[in-house]
Amino acid sequence: MTTFSSFILGCVLVIGIVVNGAEARPRAFFIFGDSLVDNGNNNYLATTARADAPPYGIDYAPSHRPTGRFCNGYNIPDLISQQLGSESTMPYLSPELRGNKLLVGANFASAGIGILNDTGIQFVNVIRMYRQLELFQEYQNRVSALIGSPQTKSLVNQALVLITVGGNDFVNNYFLVPNSARSRQYPLPQYVKYLISEYQKLLQKLYELGARRVLVTGTGPLGCVPSELAQRGRNGECAAELQRAAELFNPQLEQMLLQINRKIGKDVFIAANTGKMHNNFVTNPQQFGFITAKVACCGQGPYNGLGLCTPLSNLCSNRGQYAFWDAFHPSEKANRLIVEEIMSGSRDYMNPMNLSTILALDAITI
Ligand SMILES: *[C@@H]1O[C@H](CO)[C@@H](O)[C@H](O)[C@H]1NC(C)=O
Numbered sequence: 379m380t381t382f383s384s385f386i387l388g389c390v391l392v393i394g395i396v397v398n399g400a401e402a403r404p405r406a407f408f409i410f411g412d413s414l415v416d417n418g419n420n421n422y423l424a425t426t427a428r429a430d431a432p433p434y435g436i437d438y439a440p441s442h443r444p445t446g447r448f449c450n451g452y453n454i455p456d457l458i459s460q461q462l463g464s465e466s467t468m469p470y471l472s473p474e475l476r477g478n479k480l481l482v483g484a485n486f487a488s489a490g491i492g493i494l495n496d497t498g499i500q501f502v503n504v505i506r507m508y509r510q511l512e513l514f515q516e517y518q519n520r521v522s523a524l525i526g527s528p529q530t531k532s533l534v535n536q537a538l539v540l541i542t543v544g545g546n547d548f549v550n551n552y553f554l555v556p557n558s559a560r561s562r563q564y565p566l567p568q569y570v571k572y573l574i575s576e577y578q579k580l581l582q583k584l585y586e587l588g589a590r591r592v593l594v595t596g597t598g599p600l601g602c603v604p605s606e607l608a609q610r611g612r613n614g615e616c617a618a619e620l621q622r623a624a625e626l627f628n629p630q631l632e633q634m635l636l637q638i639n640r641k642i643g644k645d646v647f648i649a650a651n652t653g654k655m656h657n658n659f660v661t662n663p664q665q666f667g668f669i670t671a672k673v674a675c676c677g678q679g680p681y682n683g684l685g686l687c688t689p690l691s692n693l694c695s696n697r698g699q700y701a702f703w704d705a706f707h708p709s710e711k712a713n714r715l716i717v718e719e720i721m722s723g724s725r726d727y728m729n730p731m732n733l734s735t736i737l738a739l740d741a742i743t744i
Pocket residue numbers: 494495508576
């Protein structure tokens with residue numbers, strides 16, 4: 379497996395280079411969404427949704443320090459950047475993101491947010507989706523001032539985009555408290571339809587802003603995360619209503635994406651079935667080298683699933699053996715397995731195509 383992945387990496391390093399003016403550099407990369415892909419924006423905001431204290435970052439290769447990533451090490455965007463032959467994108471709010479660094483791309487994601495504006499209101503100052511898209515426009519204005527407007531347009535058109543959002547619309551909204559406002563307003567199937575229609579508007583906007591290759595991930599197995607096992611699961615079984623939410627949401631998301639592609643007449647949106655990828659190691663952790671996919675590495679209470687991961691929490695010694703780093707978020711090892719599937723997965727995982735196919739195609743057509 380390692381030789382195979384380094385072979386893929388080798389190919390991608392070569393074909394992932396886009397000739398941009400006189401200078402060859404990897405294509406830009408933009409990230410939108412929630413804590414699964416936030417790499418530090420919330421450090422700059424007055425919010426409780428943050429990962430800026432140890433042991434977060436304990437295995438993060440560049441510094442072994444917390445950065446705001448909700449992981450022990452690299453998150454999914456970092457690992458995709460590596461596949462592009464690129465350095466990690468910086469959080470858009472970082473004051474160090476200026477000058478030529480802007481050409482690498484930017485990460486607009488913010489922990490706690492959802493598709494809906496009323497998701498994650500308890501986290502107060504987070505960057506909601508509509509705002510992330512406004513900041514993307516602001517980014518483009520800044521880059522235009524640097525390299526000119528036509529070059530900026532082509533940088534954005536040739537970029538790769540990743541968006542991960544939706545889990546919080548269930549966990550931190552519909553199911554947050556019994557009888558939540560949204561659950562009184564909609565039965566679950568209607569709520570999912572509403573989320574999909576609002577998500578479609580956001581993706582339409584992203585397209586209008588110039589995005590032409592967009593990886594869209596579904597939600598993970600929401601009912602099986604250590605937090606839900608601790609709060610709702612009976613005897614270690616996944617929480618049924620959250621599993622049902624993910625099972626309703628993911629296929630409708632995929633259908634919606636294929637429908638927009640048909641309307642546009644191009645494969646702009648790519649469905650990444652991270653739910654299915656994640657389910658594989660939840661149902662068969664040993665096959666992937668994990669000793670458990672129920673107990674979080676860092677936390678406290680049953681399954682280490684209660685409260686936050688803090689300097690006072692239990693901490694496992696071998697993070698590579700745990701599918702979950704904290705009560706909600708995958709470990710770096712799990713993220714690596716997910717990104718391997720994003721790169722080379724079959725149609726069941728990546729629809730209409732995997733990232734290695736995209737990179738090969740774009741290298742030919744550009
Ligand atoms: C979210 O809030 C913004 C700013 O107030 C607004 O423009 C947008 O329409 C809202 N989105 C939804 C789905 O209500």
